[in-house]
Amino acid sequence: MDHFNTHRGRSRLHWVSDLLDSDGQDWDYNKLIAMFNPADAEAISRIKLPNRRVDDFLAWQREKSGRFTVRSAYNPAMIMHQGPDVTAFSSRPEGDRILWSNIWNCQVPPKVRIFTWKLSRDILPTKRNKFKRRLELEDKCDLCGMERECSFHAVINCQRAKQLRQAMREHWNLPTEEHFIYTGPDWMLL
Known part of the structure; x- marks a missing residue:
């Protein structure tokens, strides 16, 4: 994954785990505030973290270029929101x-x-x-x-x-x- 793009410019952090405290058990709120606007930092800090430690992984299909884009996350989100029986979405590659x-x-x-x-x-x-x-x-x-x-x-x-x-x-x-x-x-x- 490339660098995070934030309201404060590009960051050198690559993984969600980079935003956690040294134990990896909770969010490092200072990093969140440094990277995101206060409302987003607050929303992120409310995301419940898993009880057991798991390695980070890419959860969305990358574009052909190998990069993550909003579009590559939008399609699975729309399928989850509308249900699996929905007809293909216009930006999906299936024809x-x-x-x-x-x-x-x-x-x-x-x-x-x-x-x-x-x-x-x-x-x-x-x-x-x-x-x-x-x-x-x-x-x-x-x-x-x-x-x-x-x-x-x-x-x-x-x-x-x-x-x-x-x-x-x-x-x-x-x-x-x-x-x-x-x-x-x-x-x-x-």
Whole structure:
């Protein structure tokens, strides 16, 4: 594992055990405070340590580069959170990269590719996303006032979005409404 990156810069510590006291039985709070902001140091110090001594080991799959990344930890965390029966996540390597390359290689203007990427990652500036960041007082859709305005609602579920697709069908061959269903976080890719 490479050096820890902390709010105070890179550290020469390599292992979690480097943050323990000399007996290896408890956290060395002075090291935690020196490495992390006070809130994080406090949260780390509350993590219960095992009663018996075990050697450190890498718990997450490394990237192909051999480095640990947030992405390499995100996928197992999402599987644990959503359950083992969840469909593949978009950043997992089991074939989903083809879907991502379809987005990036599509022969459309770059702003359409970026919009599609943002839509698939649910990072459009919707009322819901702004509400979560305390930039809006409520997260209801301004157009219909019926539901939270998440990315799926904004482009699929809102009555105005449905009316737009219906009007577009007069000129283009779009899939029927039955194809536009929410199947989970990767609804658009699936």
